[in-house]
Amino acid sequence: MRHEITHRFHSTFKVSFSCQLCDRPMFYGVKCKDCKYLCHKNCAAKAPPSCGLPEEFVDMFVQTITTKGDDSSWGTRQNSVTAQEWEIPYEELVVNDEIGNGGFGCDKVLKGYWHGDVAIKRLNMPTETIDNEKVLDRIKEMFREEVANFRNTRHDNLEIFMGACMNPPKLAIITTYCKGETLFDQIHLHKNKFSLGRIIAIAQQICLGMAYLHSRDIVHKDLKTKNIFYDNGQVIITDFGLFSLKKICRATRKGPWLPVPRGWLSYLAPELMRKLNAHYGSECNNLNFSFSSDVYAFGTIWYELLTGDLPYRNPSPEITIWQVGRGLKQPLVNLHAPREIKNILLMCWSAERPKFPDLRNLIESLPRKRVQRSSSFHQ
Numbered sequence: 263m264r265h266e267i268t269h270r271f272h273s274t275f276k277v278s279f280s281c282q283l284c285d286r287p288m289f290y291g292v293k294c295k296d297c298k299y300l301c302h303k304n305c306a307a308k309a310p311p312s313c314g315l316p317e318e319f320v321d322m323f324v325q326t327i328t329t330k331g332d333d334s335s336w337g338t339r340q341n342s343v344t345a346q347e348w349e350i351p352y353e354e355l356v357v358n359d360e361i362g363n364g365g366f367g368c369d370k371v372l373k374g375y376w377h378g379d380v381a382i383k384r385l386n387m388p389t390e391t392i393d394n395e396k397v398l399d400r401i402k403e404m405f406r407e408e409v410a411n412f413r414n415t416r417h418d419n420l421e422i423f424m425g426a427c428m429n430p431p432k433l434a435i436i437t438t439y440c441k442g443e444t445l446f447d448q449i450h451l452h453k454n455k456f457s458l459g460r461i462i463a464i465a466q467q468i469c470l471g472m473a474y475l476h477s478r479d480i481v482h483k484d485l486k487t488k489n490i491f492y493d494n495g496q497v498i499i500t501d502f503g504l505f506s507l508k509k510i511c512r513a514t515r516k517g518p519w520l521p522v523p524r525g526w527l528s529y530l531a532p533e534l535m536r537k538l539n540a541h542y543g544s545e546c547n548n549l550n551f552s553f554s555s556d557v558y559a560f561g562t563i564w565y566e567l568l569t570g571d572l573p574y575r576n577p578s579p580e581i582t583i584w585q586v587g588r589g590l591k592q593p594l595v596n597l598h599a600p601r602e603i604k605n606i607l608l609m610c611w612s613a614e615r616p617k618f619p620d621l622r623n624l625i626e627s628l629p630r631k632r633v634q635r636s637s638s639f640h641q
Contacts, residue, residue, distance in 0.1 A: 288302055414478065486562070
């Protein structure tokens with residue numbers, strides 16, 4: 263059978279049924295939004311890809327999973343069918359202009375056409391990488407894992423995955439083309455000044471998208487205003503989970519130093535900053551990104567929205583690394599706002615950070631009237 267549609271499980275809830283996969287009693291579990299499939303949270307990853315099938319076919323899938331167990335041949339066959347569903351031959355793409363590049367110069371974002379306008383996120387594959395079979399195998403494995411993460415995401419505030427080109431050296435992820443401009447361009451290039459109500463609406467949508475990613479066990483790793491599009495009141499978060507691919511596909515550098523893209527350090531949490539290594543070959547390899555580090559990055563975005571500027575704009579990256587790594591906070595003298603607004607920023611930059619659903623609730627409860635605004639606010 264080749265019918266294969268992934269379930270859309272949503273948050274846990276209290277039930278008094280048996281798990282449809284392991285048949286054990288279930289008091290807390292997850293439920294598919296489409297076919298109402300019920301199972302333990304731990305069983306969700308093993309649930310048969312049978313969303314929408316009649317019950318008798320679901321039972322057949324369950325029986326197959328049970329008898330096959332962890333048989334590797336079954337897993338290989340399942341993955342191969344899945345890959346065929348979303349693989350796009352690079353030759354089918356109409357590639358147009360470059361519209362962006364990765365912060366480490368390791369990937370390109372191209373505007374293209376494939377049954378409509380699309381964004382083509384193409385990884386740069388240097389010759390020395392292509393010639394290194396061991397590194398190439400690792401890249402292909404990581405790329406397949408990240409593509410699987412993209413494929414299983416569906417949310418109004420996330421870019422939509424269309425497919426992927428899987429044959430090196432032309433590895434690429436194809437997504438819908440985001441209209442409008444990034445928050446970075448609007449804040450720092452065009453100097454747009456958002457009202458407090460608009461800032462709250464933007465921040466709430468970011469929290470919704472990030473809460474969804476975290477519920478799917480996906481860490482963004484590179485959350486910043488350059489990876490957030492905003493158009494007609496709609497926020498779209500892009501490039502989630504691609505940081506590991508960027509660093510391993512990095513082109514040859516010209517010296518034994520740590521490349522630091524402009525503004526990148528402003529989004530790094532102290533626990534990540536302390537792991538930076540300036541020596542060639544070890545940079546960024548030990549950065550243990552987490553849900554908590556994504557929240558720290560959101561704090562920087564919150565600061566940008568409120569002040570129109572980036573924090574820690576020191577002339578030397580070494581000073582920023584030392585300050586943040588030591589736990590020193592950015593002074594808030596230029597932020598003339600109620601205590602509740604500043605408290606959200608301080609919570610995001612603290613050692614114990616809230617989760618995105620809690621952040622959204624805090625932002626929703628903010629006072630919106632008679633706020634003493636700094637010059638960066640729209641009057």
